[in-house]
Amino acid sequence: MAPWSGSTLWAATILLLSWICAAKTVTYDFNVTWVTGNPDGMTERKVVGINGQWPLPIIEVDKGDQLIVNMHNGLGDKSATIHFHGMYQNGTNEMDGPSMVTQCPIPPGADFTYNFTVNQNGTYWYHCHTDFCYPDGYRQALIVHDDNAYFHDEYDEEFVVTVSDWYHELVEGIAPDFLSVYNPTGAEPIPDAFLFNDTLNSSLPVKPNTTYLIRIINIGAFVAQYFYIDGHNFTIVEIDGVYTEPTEADILYIGIAQRYSILVTTKNSTDQNYAIVTVADSVLLDTIPPTLQLNNTNWLEYNASAPHLQANITVDQASDLNPFDDFTLVPYDNMPLLPDPDYEITVAVNMEVMGNGFGYALLDNISYTAPKVPTLYSVLSSGNLSTNSEIYGEFTHPFILEHNDVVQIVLNNNDGGSHPFHLHGHNFQVIQRAPSYGPTFYDYADGDPVPYDPSNHTAFPATPARRDVFVLPPQGYFVIRFVADNPGVWFFHCHIDWHLSQGLGMLLIEAPTQMQERMSIPQQHLDVCQAASVLTTGNAAGNTENFLDLAGQNSQQSFLPNGFTARGIVALVFSVISALLGVVFIVVYGLSDLKFHNKENPEIAMVIENLPKGAAETTVVNDYKD
């Protein structure tokens, strides 16, 4: 009886506790070190491991839990951070993770504790958020379970599926060729493989007549992937942590950092396994090496002993697939369209070669360049000037948002590529996008970019889909809305890691006054800055005396000079002068030839005259007679 009553007591205590404080604390100790990995079986390489393991552990919490991650940077040669992608971090902006935005890069040997409450549900992920870091394997799923999800009782089991591009070389080896004078188009490095749960040709064992929840996350650095299951339709129930009205679909297009939860009901019979097909969006790739396998097959495994056949891909190229348009999804909470914005930001994506010959990415004319002080720390140390965007430096591209304003971002794309844009700290309503997913997606790619026209657009949806990563179509646009109810410094950036390193991002500084009132930085964070030799007070230039003096701020490259600069004019003038002088010399030389004219060479004349009469004739004639 004792054990029985003991467990009853324990269960009762749990119930009581959950009733009192509604949540528990989940702690992870992450010792981040280099390990080796060979997920595609082709090349063994160094990867970022946690506690000696790679693939990395999935973080799992329940809605309402306190999540504590004690990170120790044991990499030895590389700074790192962790960003918990999709976490609102309301009130804990300092735990968000992007280096030089809300914290200092954590140098080798340093410790950093992330500690925040997870008051949201769904599928997320975590990854390193310093330049050139997470493609080395430092990324994994973060799942927030929610027993109260409306579809919680509709499935029996769940799977987490990550898809990802994969490089055989370390990012630090790829980066110098990427940001280079020899890569003027900014052609992104071509991956060597595409992984499924950090491996290839794997199986999800399933039972017949059963419904599964599959959480799909693109944890790659560059390439979006199409996803479908042969012979199965599925029901979308969540995107980026937002539950949606159950919506039938057959093909998904999963941009970098996007998440979908789908319900899949298995078939009746077990005589066959079905291919789960992932197709890399090859339109994003400048070249497709013959060794790169764009289509990958994994299996819904009904029967382990039945054959596992590679999928038969029926389209010539990935873009022929017609994916479900996430714009049309309706959130399960039916949150209505936000009212007209109090504040609107309109920017355009540009890819340009700058003065050093490297390709950069810009929003309007600004390529995000990290400041000398993490922007959050500038907010907290700037007093009354925190509402003046100047102090954050021109090249962090800051926008100050008033607390609780409705903010609208209009993002136009002057580039021929698609860009998955992510906003930290929020999900946002997607209220306009052109062209939409499907056969028309590339309609604007050739010709001139089409910007958003506020006076001529389709009606905004009444209950717009919400998510935290939204794909911007080639040379098209999207419009998003959200409420600035989360004081903090939030990065809005393209989640293609290469583009972020090219500067495709900007900062939203939301309610700086409220931040100063509510936030304080843990001492450990400041210690990390000291270890990293990064300032913790001052404006973007590190100036603490005069916040309006930005002398010495990090700035982007100059723009390419167009046309003739001073040296060009000098060079051209010199060339013209040399050519003219040269021609003068030729004329002089040529005119002096006239003295030869009609001045019969005396010796020649002599030869001919002195020939015995008819000599030449005779010679020739004799030759003739021979």
Place this chain on the structure above:
Amino acid sequence: MPDVFAAQVFFIVFRECLEAVIIVSVLLSFLKQCLGQPDQDQQIYKRLVRQVWAGSIGGIVVCLIIGGAFIGVFYGLGKDIWSESEDLWEGIFYLIATVIITIMGLALLRINKTKEKWKVKIAQALVDRSKHAHTTSRLSSWSRRYAMFILPFITTMREGVEAVVFVGGVSLGLPATEFPLPVVTGILAGLLVGYLIYRGGNAMSIQIFLIASTSVLYLIAAGMFSKAIWSLQFHTFAQKVGSDVAEEGDGPGSYDIRETVWHVNCCNPEIDNGWDVFQALLGWQNSATYGSVISYNMYWVGIMLAISCMLYEERTGSLPLKREAVALMLKVPGLKNYVKRKQAISNDKTAEIVRQGQAHLATGILRDAEGEK
């Protein structure tokens, strides 16, 4: 301007054609002087004139065959291999063409001097033939007999093949439509000017014409030299960039900013109509590099130095330091014989050759006369 006129091609064809015509015309006038007098055997004179013409035309025909084969190989076989590194080949061919045009171009200005030179050469040829008259090998007797055929034959063939090689090389990458017009007009212009020179029209106006055309030729050559350097530089850049360079047209990224002296996002001679003529004639580049600008200027400096030296030599008969240079070269084993031979010729002077020739001629004629008895 549509792609129908490649200016370089015109000038090269013109130049080679003119040279051939001059040699033929010198031959004809030499024959006329020696044999074409009314008191001489008109039949032999006419036969020899026919030989000259036959030789010239024969040379042209052979050169057309060789040239056709060359172009055929060039475009048939080579294009595939070369198109991949077109800039490299363009650079190399332009470099070779520049060197040859530069060396030969100034001779064009010395047309009167050249004529004299050829007269001496022909006289010398006559002398040599009579000198070797006693050797009766078939080859020599044949060559003696058909000297008036062989000389123009070889000349026209050589100039023709030269022209074909240049046209083929220089115009790598030019569309085929740009060829016919400049080739035809180049030949016509060459023939016309050659004829004018033969007829001995107004020496002054012919000379002015030659000066003008030589100036243009050198402007082209300077541009080609600059373009050669540019192409070689661009080749190395494009190699490192990969196929992306072509994607960029003339915009940012189509050039190496570190090497750039000026760049305008237009007026690209490779793709914008009209600017290719500007490039062909004056070496225009919309994306000038340090290499292309410096080489252009150095080319002209080199030309000016060369002309100064030649004028100085013509006036004083020698160059400063020439004696020292020759003395030095005599000590170098490899150069020794070459210098000696050169020395022999230059020491001889024309008068000496001619005097020797006279003697040989005289004895030859005497012997011939005896032989007839």
